[in-house]
Amino acid sequence: MTSEISPGLDTPDGELIARWRAGDERAATHLVERHAPSVARYVASLGSRDGADELVQDTFVRAFGSLASFRGDSSLRTWLFTIARRLVLDRRRAARRRRDADDLQDDDAVTEYDALDGLIAGEAHARMRAAIERLTPTQREVFRLRVNDGMSYKEIADVVGTTEGAARVHYHHALRQVKETLHD
Amino acid sequence: MTDCSNIEIRELLPEFLHDLLAGKPRARVESHLAVCATCREELAALQLARAVMSSVRVPSLDAAAIARALPRPAAESTLQQAMRAAPRSVLSSRPEAVLRPSARRSTSMMRLAAAITFISLGGISVAVTRAYFGGGSVPADSAGAAMSPDTPTVAAILPLDSPAVGERSGRGLTLHASWRELDDASLESLMGALDELEAAPLAEPETTPGGRALDGTLSGS
Numbered sequence: 001m002t003s004e005i006s007p008g009l010d011t012p013d014g015e016l017i018a019r020w021r022a023g024d025e026r027a028a029t030h031l032v033e034r035h036a037p038s039v040a041r042y043v044a045s046l047g048s049r050d051g052a053d054e055l056v057q058d059t060f061v062r063a064f065g066s067l068a069s070f071r072g073d074s075s076l077r078t079w080l081f082t083i084a085r086r087l088v089l090d091r092r093r094a095a096r097r098r099r100d101a102d103d104l105q106d107d108d109a110v111t112e113y114d115a116l117d118g119l120i121a122g123e124a125h126a127r128m129r130a131a132i133e134r135l136t137p138t139q140r141e142v143f144r145l146r147v148n149d150g151m152s153y154k155e156i157a158d159v160v161g162t163t164e165g166a167a168r169v170h171y172h173h174a175l176r177q178v179k180e181t182l183h184d
Numbered sequence: 185m186t187d188c189s190n191i192e193i194r195e196l197l198p199e200f201l202h203d204l205l206a207g208k209p210r211a212r213v214e215s216h217l218a219v220c221a222t223c224r225e226e227l228a229a230l231q232l233a234r235a236v237m238s239s240v241r242v243p244s245l246d247a248a249a250i251a252r253a254l255p256r257p258a259a260e261s262t263l264q265q266a267m268r269a270a271p272r273s274v275l276s277s278r279p280e281a282v283l284r285p286s287a288r289r290s291t292s293m294m295r296l297a298a299a300i301t302f303i304s305l306g307g308i309s310v311a312v313t314r315a316y317f318g319g320g321s322v323p324a325d326s327a328g329a330a331m332s333p334d335t336p337t338v339a340a341i342l343p344l345d346s347p348a349v350g351e352r353s354g355r356g357l358t359l360h361a362s363w364r365e366l367d368d369a370s371l372e373s374l375m376g377a378l379d380e381l382e383a384a385p386l387a388e389p390e391t392t393p394g395g396r397a398l399d400g401t402l403s404g405s
Contacts, residue, residue: 028251029251032250032251032254036245036247037245040245044240060251061253061254064255125236132233147230148233148234150198
């Protein structure tokens with residue numbers, strides 16, 4: 001049964017999922033519009049800028065292909081990030097087999113930002129960018145999920161595959177290092 | 185540089201940054217920020233970090249195209265919807281109450297098909313047994329009785345003067361209390377009969393007499 005009422009910006013993910021299950025394809029479009037940008041930035045932050053759009057699409061295809069198994073214990077966004085991370089690592093492993101590269105190494109750090117950002121950001125942005133790039137890959141990922149995506153330690157633990165305590169430790173180490181770098 | 189000792193407030197700063205706090209937690213953070221320069225500085229650093237990280241250049245995404253590539257939703261059947269909507273107590277005590285008439289018919293048909301299959305297999309088994317033992321009754325020295333040397337056969341159960349005990353005319357087998365009492369010839373004859381029974385083609389029409397299945401794989405010699 002398809003609802004005649006178009007879903008709005010405030011429609012919860014769970015309701016949109018239910019509408020999509022009932023055959024409302026507009027609900028899927030709303031979910032993609034809502035979450036695709038943050039998934040794309042996360043994928044890019046893991047060093048997978050090339051083919052990020054393809055990875056984002058694969059993430060949604062996989063997520064929607066197994067929505068029946070999504071029990072709502074975590075948020076849809078957390079679930080999407082978890083799938084995206086797995087896809088990035090799968091791609092990384094495939095590439096490593098070809099060129100003997102390592103997962104999430106320092107040289108995978110995000111170094112590309114908007115050209116406009118580079119022009120207007122100024123010194124503060126440049127220093128912060130340098131501080132973030134000096135973090136270890138794990139610290140950077142946890143710091144990003146906490147600060148940029150506003151995830152709880154529980155959600156971060158689900159995405160990264162660690163414990164809440166470990167996520168908290170990584171965050172505080174990252175924050176301390178960033179502040180120290182900014183004050184150097 | 186030093187960190188504020190109020191770890192509870194510091195833990196809430198990312199949520200405050202994302203406007204995820206409300207009520208008392210939000211009020212606590214706001215009142216703390218009003219008097220703590222260290223936490224204001226940390227919040228400013230978090231805001232700057234968020235601005236930098238969100239400026240990561242990403243390719244433009246076509247949400248509609250991604251949505252079109254998604255698998256079609258597997259529409260729930262009416263039965264699934266009824267099962268989902270029904271209270272668990274109803275499902276556990278009277279499952280038929282939430283089934284549509286067609287669903288009940290479907291269940292009955294499946295039960296009927298299972299019964300017919302069971303009866304058919306039983307009939308085939310009896311027919312094959314009769315064909316190989318040549319009599320109207322089930323042979324006493326069946327494979328089940330031969331499983332254990334100590335397993336009593338019909339002769340051990342029936343009185344010795346029972347008409348069922350004695351010489352069998354079909355294959356020349358004699359009833360004994362145990363297969364250990366069979367002589368070599370009788371045992372060999374029994375084993376031959378069992379081998380024939382096992383080799384009897386029951387329902388494998390796709391296998392040729394030579395033992396080669398129609399798909400080219402060997403199914404036996």
